[in-house]
Amino acid sequence: MITINFKINGTGKELIVPGTATLLEILREHLYLTGTKEGCGKGECGACTVIFNGKSVNSCLVLAPQVDGCEIITIEGLEKDGELDQIQEAFIEAGAVQCGFCIPGFIMSAKALLMENPQPTREEIKKGISGNLCRCTGYKKIIDAIQLAAEKLRDK
Amino acid sequence: MRIIGKSVNREDAYEKVTGKAPFTDDLSFAGMLYAKVKRSSFPHAKLLRVDTSKAKALTGVHDIATSNEIPGKNLVHVVIDDQPLLADGLVKYIGEPIAVVAAETPEIAEEACELIDVEYDELPAILDPLKSRGEDSVKIYGEDNIFAHHKIRKGDIEQGFEQADIILENTYRTPYQEHAYLETQGMVAVPRFGGAIDIHGSMQCPFYVQQTVSDILGLSLNKVRVIQMRTGGAFGGKEDVPSLVGGQAALSAYRTQRPVKLIYTREEDIISMSKRHPGWIRYKTGMTREGELTAVEIEFIFDSGAYSTLSSIVLWRGIVHSVGPYNVPNVKVDAYAVATNKVPCGAFRGFGSPQVIFAGETQMNELADKLGMDPVDLRRKNILRVGDRTATGQLLDHSVGIGKTLEAACGKADWMRKKEEYSKDTGETRRGIGLSTIFYGVGLGAGGKHLAKTGAYVQVLKDCTVQFAVGTTEMGQGMRTVLTQIVAEQLGVSYRQVFMMETDTSRVPDSGPTVASRATVMSGNALIEACKPIKQTMLKTAAKLLNSRPEYLEFSGEEIMLQKEPKAKVAVTQVIEECHNNNENMASEGWFVAPTTSWNAELGQGKAYFAYSWATNVAEVEVDTKTYEVKVLSITAAHDMGKAINPTQVEGQIEGGSLQGMGYGLMEEVLTENGRIINPNFSTYIIPTALDTPEVVPLIVEEPFEDGPYGAKGFGEQPLMGIAPAVTAAISDAIGVKLHELPATPERIMDALKRKGEGK
Numbered sequence: 001m002i003t004i005n006f007k008i009n010g011t012g013k014e015l016i017v018p019g020t021a022t023l024l025e026i027l028r029e030h031l032y033l034t035g036t037k038e039g040c041g042k043g044e045c046g047a048c049t050v051i052f053n054g055k056s057v058n059s060c061l062v063l064a065p066q067v068d069g070c071e072i073i074t075i076e077g078l079e080k081d082g083e084l085d086q087i088q089e090a091f092i093e094a095g096a097v098q099c100g101f102c103i104p105g106f107i108m109s110a111k112a113l114l115m116e117n118p119q120p121t122r123e124e125i126k127k128g129i130s131g132n133l134c135r136c137t138g139y140k141k142i143i144d145a146i147q148l149a150a151e152k153l154r155d156k
Numbered sequence: 157m158r159i160i161g162k163s164v165n166r167e168d169a170y171e172k173v174t175g176k177a178p179f180t181d182d183l184s185f186a187g188m189l190y191a192k193v194k195r196s197s198f199p200h201a202k203l204l205r206v207d208t209s210k211a212k213a214l215t216g217v218h219d220i221a222t223s224n225e226i227p228g229k230n231l232v233h234v235v236i237d238d239q240p241l242l243a244d245g246l247v248k249y250i251g252e253p254i255a256v257v258a259a260e261t262p263e264i265a266e267e268a269c270e271l272i273d274v275e276y277d278e279l280p281a282i283l284d285p286l287k288s289r290g291e292d293s294v295k296i297y298g299e300d301n302i303f304a305h306h307k308i309r310k311g312d313i314e315q316g317f318e319q320a321d322i323i324l325e326n327t328y329r330t331p332y333q334e335h336a337y338l339e340t341q342g343m344v345a346v347p348r349f350g351g352a353i354d355i356h357g358s359m360q361c362p363f364y365v366q367q368t369v370s371d372i373l374g375l376s377l378n379k380v381r382v383i384q385m386r387t388g389g390a391f392g393g394k395e396d397v398p399s400l401v402g403g404q405a406a407l408s409a410y411r412t413q414r415p416v417k418l419i420y421t422r423e424e425d426i427i428s429m430s431k432r433h434p435g436w437i438r439y440k441t442g443m444t445r446e447g448e449l450t451a452v453e454i455e456f457i458f459d460s461g462a463y464s465t466l467s468s469i470v471l472w473r474g475i476v477h478s479v480g481p482y483n484v485p486n487v488k489v490d491a492y493a494v495a496t497n498k499v500p501c502g503a504f505r506g507f508g509s510p511q512v513i514f515a516g517e518t519q520m521n522e523l524a525d526k527l528g529m530d531p532v533d534l535r536r537k538n539i540l541r542v543g544d545r546t547a548t549g550q551l552l553d554h555s556v557g558i559g560k561t562l563e564a565a566c567g568k569a570d571w572m573r574k575k576e577e578y579s580k581d582t583g584e585t586r587r588g589i590g591l592s593t594i595f596y597g598v599g600l601g602a603g604g605k606h607l608a609k610t611g612a613y614v615q616v617l618k619d620c621t622v623q624f625a626v627g628t629t630e631m632g633q634g635m636r637t638v639l640t641q642i643v644a645e646q647l648g649v650s651y652r653q654v655f656m657m658e659t660d661t662s663r664v665p666d667s668g669p670t671v672a673s674r675a676t677v678m679s680g681n682a683l684i685e686a687c688k689p690i691k692q693t694m695l696k697t698a699a700k701l702l703n704s705r706p707e708y709l710e711f712s713g714e715e716i717m718l719q720k721e722p723k724a725k726v727a728v729t730q731v732i733e734e735c736h737n738n739n740e741n742m743a744s745e746g747w748f749v750a751p752t753t754s755w756n757a758e759l760g761q762g763k764a765y766f767a768y769s770w771a772t773n774v775a776e777v778e779v780d781t782k783t784y785e786v787k788v789l790s791i792t793a794a795h796d797m798g799k800a801i802n803p804t805q806v807e808g809q810i811e812g813g814s815l816q817g818m819g820y821g822l823m824e825e826v827l828t829e830n831g832r833i834i835n836p837n838f839s840t841y842i843i844p845t846a847l848d849t850p851e852v853v854p855l856i857v858e859e860p861f862e863d864g865p866y867g868a869k870g871f872g873e874q875p876l877m878g879i880a881p882a883v884t885a886a887i888s889d890a891i892g893v894k895l896h897e898l899p900a901t902p903e904r905i906m907d908a909l910k911r912k913g914e915g916k
Contacts, residue, residue, distance in 0.1 A: 035175015
């Protein structure tokens with residue numbers, strides 16, 4: 001067991017967890033933040049994507065010791081005072097959601113992309129979400145949603 | 157209409173974009189244990205000994221159940237009763253379940269599985285479906301390894317070929333396809349008072365899970381309640397197999413009297429859950445010089461795996477769709493579902509049709525080539541129209557939109573100009589364009605008549621909101637949204653006032669499975685039935701308020717008004733309040749049975765389905781002539797679904813299905829070696845990513861179906877079904893190669909070119 005200190009969705013946390021625990025396990029099983037999903041457990045599907053020190057990562061590939069001293073944002077951290085993030089709004093409006101299992105991961109990848117590049121081209125969006133798999137939508141409306149979110153950001 | 161035909165936002169979008177939507181693995185209960193399944197390592201072997209003593213001794217292990225510990229029947233009922241929940245003395249595929257462990261953590265359960273000592277006596281296995289029927293093959297099912305044989309006999313096949321000026325005969329092969337839903341299979345079983353049990357899980361068919369849990373535990377159906385959680389994709393892959401997962405979780409929960417969670421790993425899911433049947437198809441087509449079809453003769457074999465599961469009805473849908481949406485006077489089809497020592501195949505979007513559609517549409521495209529005729533013109537000559545009969549002899553009396561989809565897709569894609577333009581490409585990359593025309597029998601059809609029913613429950617509450625329940629499920633396809641729109645439209649309330657309760661076997665009677673693109677038609681109609689008595693009550697009450705008679709009134713938007721005097725009206729909300737004040741019953745049930753179908757199994761003739769949806773796909777590709785890599789530039793897909801109740805959701809189905817179909821055509825292939833799946837993860841089983849997406853142009857054609865809710869027909873499966881042959885036709889158009897095997901990987905394209913003598 002190890003003790004880790006980190007910031008999760010803006011709040012400081014101290015936890016005692018097994019050293020072999022993944023960030024995904026820490027989120028889901030220790031913090032009950034179940035919005036982050038496990039699709040493969042091997043970093044192949046992107047369903048567990050979170051923002052880790054400003055970059056998108058597969059949380060199933062991050063181990064507990066790496067979490068110490070870091071700042072993490074999950075899907076639960078986007079809605080503020082009952083107001084959705086523009087990306088979340090855009091996903092609803094563009095019809096980008098079907099089964100929804102992959103969606104938290106896509107939104108976190110989109111968030112990381114727009115934090116770094118607020119006005120991406122369609123090709124840059126495709127590249128930014130190429131580590132996330134979706135089997136329902138064919139990606140078109142997800143790409144549309146991220147474009148729409150970028151427009152909302154610009155007009156803000 | 158206020159809400160029907162409008163692209164309202166999805167009813168469940170908010171909870172899904174915030175991560176609040178509860179999927180199975182998000183559930184937990186006090187005292188919950190975790191289950192793991194011990195699986196077979198051999199494709200065919202006797203189980204000499206299953207020793208669980210070491211595993212039981214492990215700290216934290218609460219229970220280990222083998223087939224001996226099943227209190228009821230060791231059976232997963234689907235069609236033919238040949239599949240056990242846990243292997244009993246014999247295993248027939250790698251990954252077959254042998255024992256279920258329940259422990260305090262998933263890690264302990266996994267360790268215990270490894271400690272279970274299984275002694276096998278390996279038997280010879282049958283792995284090649286083409287050898288399964290042979291006289292000297294190992295027998296693993298009955299006397300001939302044949303789960304099912306279906307046929308069609310129409311007209312005189314020999315005469316049909318005599319009338320032909322040109323005969324084309326080819327053999328086609330199609331691969332396993334993995335559903336790759338993002339959420340793996342999972343169930344949580346919770347023991348309840350009175351010896352009852354609740355099952356929460358990811359599934360398409362709660363009533364199937366209910367039956368299996370009842371059989372396994374020896375419990376009557378009234379003590380098994382199945383509640384569907386949010387389901388992270390299914391595509392047919394959560395039709396029958398969740399019964400295995402549910403049965404396993406239920407067995408552990410029942411024995412330990414503790415809640416038990418069972419979530420499959422991705423690898424476990426891919427090796428042991430159902431797949432699209434690999435197909436071998438011999439297809440012979442006769443045509444006149446003018447391009448009229450005279451005869452079609454088909455023999456096809458589906459590699460069905462170790463147990464029969466849904467193969468018989470998958471094969472049946474396969475034969476009905478095998479001839480395509482064309483007028484063919486003489487038809488002979490023989491199809492076989494054969495047993496092999498591999499993972500059982502089952503339902504996958506299209507359900508036995510994409511295999512034969514690939515063959516049939518490739519035949520049409522190659523025949524057009526041979527005749528020097530444009531493939532669009534060849535379709536125009538042969539497609540079914542109102543008044544025509546299908547290959548099974550069914551008269552089409554209305555709602556035949558194939559011609560409109562053909563013109564819409566080819567017009568939008570600018571077929572003639574592109575065909576001409578692409579033929580001039582001479583560089584290192586060449587472009588090409590290809591098409592497919594297809595149809596889809598809506599609902600279970602004559603092959604599943606006994607399940608063709610649905611129930612619904614609707615209640616209008618005193619705060620003027622509405623809640624409803626149905627027996628069909630939401631798996632991402634948008635059913636909740638579409639049904640919410642139907643109820644809101646029916647009752648004169650706003651979309652936001654209506655809420656669908658989760659699907660639960662205790663809320664409505666057995667409504668059959670959520671498969672065969674049937675939910676909108678079946679549950680939509682049952683809901684309309686359920687709304688009828690409530691609307692009657694509302695009209696009666698409104699009549700009193702307006703000093704009129706119910707028969708003079710009608711619903712108009714969110715008001716009820718006098719037909720002849722629109723100014724005399726009352727708000728629906730006021731009427732609802734008045735109904736509650738008067739102690740009226742504002743809840744009702746609805747029931748809908750599908751329109752009649754019929755089938756003569758000897759001749760393969762009859763009214764196979766109550767309605768058909770139709771589609772045309774045009775694919776444009778760019779082929780690198782050095783590497784044979786294919787880039788799909790665009791897919792223009794026109795679909796007739798009768799009525800688009802929510803056009804954005806319809807587009808979503810077309811876009812997603814098209815990409816899944818493109819994956820089937822170009823890249824997806826489950827590989828086996830000695831019966832073992834060797835690519836059970838997403839780094840080796842490749843599905844399309846955002847970088848692979850072509851421009852998908854969805855087009856909506858509406859030829860209303862008179863028995864459908866607001867004219868709607870089902871169509872969710874159809875977007876996948878015809879993409880592969882359109883893409884391979886486009887590759888063929890680009891570089892002149894004939895492709896008879898899927899997926900059309902660069903290696904296969906190179907091989908096909910070599911065979912043609914043009915390869916490098």
